[in-house]
Amino acid sequence: MNSVREPIAVIGTGYVGLVTAAGFARLGSEVWCVDIDAEKVARLERGEIPIYEPGLAESIAGSRERLHFSTELAPALEHARLLFVAVGTPPTYSGDADLSAVHAVVDAMPRSDHHALVMKSTVPVGTGAAIRRSFEERGKGGFGYVSCPEFLKEGSALEDFLAPDRVVVGDDGVWAGDAVIELYAPLDAPLVRTDIASAEMIKLAANAFLATKISFINEIANVCEETGADVLEVARGMGLDRRIGTHFLKPGIGFGGSCFPKDVSALKQLAGNSGYHFQLLTAVIEVNELQKRRVISKLQKHLGSLVGKTVALLGLAFKANTDDMREASSLVLSARLQADGAKVRAYDPIAETEARKLMGGVELTDDALGAVAGADAVVIVTEWPEFAQLDWNTVAERMPGRLVIDGRNFIDPESVRAAGFIYEGIGR
Ligand SMILES: NC(=O)c1ccc[n+]([C@@H]2O[C@H](COP(=O)([O-])OP(=O)(O)OC[C@H]3O[C@@H](n4cnc5c(N)ncnc54)[C@H](O)[C@@H]3O)[C@@H](O)[C@H]2O)c1
Numbered sequence: 001m002n003s004v005r006e007p008i009a010v011i012g013t014g015y016v017g018l019v020t021a022a023g024f025a026r027l028g029s030e031v032w033c034v035d036i037d038a039e040k041v042a043r044l045e046r047g048e049i050p051i052y053e054p055g056l057a058e059s060i061a062g063s064r065e066r067l068h069f070s071t072e073l074a075p076a077l078e079h080a081r082l083l084f085v086a087v088g089t090p091p092t093y094s095g096d097a098d099l100s101a102v103h104a105v106v107d108a109m110p111r112s113d114h115h116a117l118v119m120k121s122t123v124p125v126g127t128g129a130a131i132r133r134s135f136e137e138r139g140k141g142g143f144g145y146v147s148c149p150e151f152l153k154e155g156s157a158l159e160d161f162l163a164p165d166r167v168v169v170g171d172d173g174v175w176a177g178d179a180v181i182e183l184y185a186p187l188d189a190p191l192v193r194t195d196i197a198s199a200e201m202i203k204l205a206a207n208a209f210l211a212t213k214i215s216f217i218n219e220i221a222n223v224c225e226e227t228g229a230d231v232l233e234v235a236r237g238m239g240l241d242r243r244i245g246t247h248f249l250k251p252g253i254g255f256g257g258s259c260f261p262k263d264v265s266a267l268k269q270l271a272g273n274s275g276y277h278f279q280l281l282t283a284v285i286e287v288n289e290l291q292k293r294r295v296i297s298k299l300q301k302h303l304g305s306l307v308g309k310t311v312a313l314l315g316l317a318f319k320a321n322t323d324d325m326r327e328a329s330s331l332v333l334s335a336r337l338q339a340d341g342a343k344v345r346a347y348d349p350i351a352e353t354e355a356r357k358l359m360g361g362v363e364l365t366d367d368a369l370g371a372v373a374g375a376d377a378v379v380i381v382t383e384w385p386e387f388a389q390l391d392w393n394t395v396a397e398r399m400p401g402r403l404v405i406d407g408r409n410f411i412d413p414e415s416v417r418a419a420g421f422i423y424e425g426i427g428r
Helices: 015-026 038-045 056-062 074-079 100-107 127-137 157-162 175-187 196-227 231-239 260-273 279-303 329-339 352-358 368-372 392-398 413-418
Strands: 008-011 031-034 067-070 082-085 116-119 144-147 167-170 191-194 310-314 343-347 377-380 403-406 422-424
Touching: 008 015, 008 074, 015 031, 015 056, 015 067, 015 157, 031 074, 038 067, 056 157, 067 074, 082 100, 082 175, 100 116, 100 127, 116 127, 116 175, 127 144, 127 196, 144 167, 144 175, 144 196, 167 175, 167 196, 175 191, 191 196, 196 231, 196 260, 196 279, 260 279, 279 329, 279 377, 279 403, 279 422, 310 329, 310 368, 329 343, 343 368, 368 392, 392 413, 403 413, 413 422
Parallel strands: 008 031, 008 082, 031 067, 082 116, 116 144, 167 191, 310 343, 310 377, 377 403, 403 422
Antiparallel strands: none
16 A cells, blocks of 8 residues: 555544554554553553454554554654544533543643644534634644544444545645545545534434434334334335435334444534424434333233343344443343343353443353343344354253343244244334
8 A cells, every 4th residue: 555645643542543543554554543541552562452343453463563552642743743533422411422531632732733633533513613712722723623523333343444435524724634635535435525513513413313213213113013014124115215225224122332322412412502402312312212121011021020030131232243332222121120120141242341341230151042041031132143043942942931032123033933932023
């Protein structure tokens, strides 16, 4: 690849930061990565990848000589003009985004006329303007600022980086916006160059729209259950309409993860703070919360009281191909089950370490058959491919119960029923 590519810095080496660093290194840039988590930096320096993301370890190994990891900002500032910010912006109790990590980065920037922050973190509309004001007030007005929101999906993050649907660059027309566009040029993606506030809103609105699609199809699924329609047929018939599209029309037990719940609530809160009640998003959030709990009523319908019952959860990550458990439906489900007196056994192929930190009172097993042993019911929570391969006759031998709830409409109902189970999907 091109060996004279612009060197860059990436601040925050989590899901977005590491993928951004690996992606630009693969395109030929030297990448100076900075994180405050010294243990994470030490692991990265040793070549260990702290998160699970398909292809990421190989990609980092392949560009290892162009990737530099440190807890110090100085080398990044010395070698790079563009500092991509990919620190976390988790929700606060009020639903607003917590920008303390972003502010810490902004505060650490020196006076400079030849550096720019490139914001990859998802931030409320107005953040870029506020950062630029604070730079001005502190005599750092020469420091550039670009909004470049990230749209990657965990589970296919590197692929998404290398083949984005679009690149959004929000800037005020100075050098840094051009430099960011130049960096992305080899990807040949459609470019949306706009002002900073609009770039910030594009990210929040895109996530809110996708979350709305999910809550919409979940409500259709719930009505299908009452009326005898099959939501999978309905979603297919709807999705073939190009104005609608098939993506994100998959009914299930609600959306989770580090982005949708927090971004939807951040946009609702942002609207509220400026005096506008975003009714639609209020409903999207409520439908999602109720959807996570619907599995409980399905279990009760068949098992009666859950006191003393054993429920096996298959899959804990918020979706397949990631170990991320932030806002995962499994967390709500396991807590509700235990509150109702049930015993919970669970298995996830990748997220076990995260699960041990987050799930109290749950017995984690080494494989799916271990989780179902002695269970009264099985719930498919995450669509890991290995669950589609389960031999349901063997499962039937391990558990006394005969109930399978497929929270993702992911396994074949016929093979489950053929093994003597009652199968309940979502909306069918
Ligand atoms: N995860 C996703 O799928 C995704 C997709 C698009 C956008 N985003 C957005 O990108 C941002 C980052 O998300 P993530 O999932 O990668 O977060 P993450 O929690 O995985 O990583 C954040 C990293 O930033 C580091 N950090 C915190 N403060 C720092 C500081 N002052 N200096 C240097 N490093 C610091 C943390 O130690 C951590 O390693 C968020 O705003 C998120 O909303 C995430």
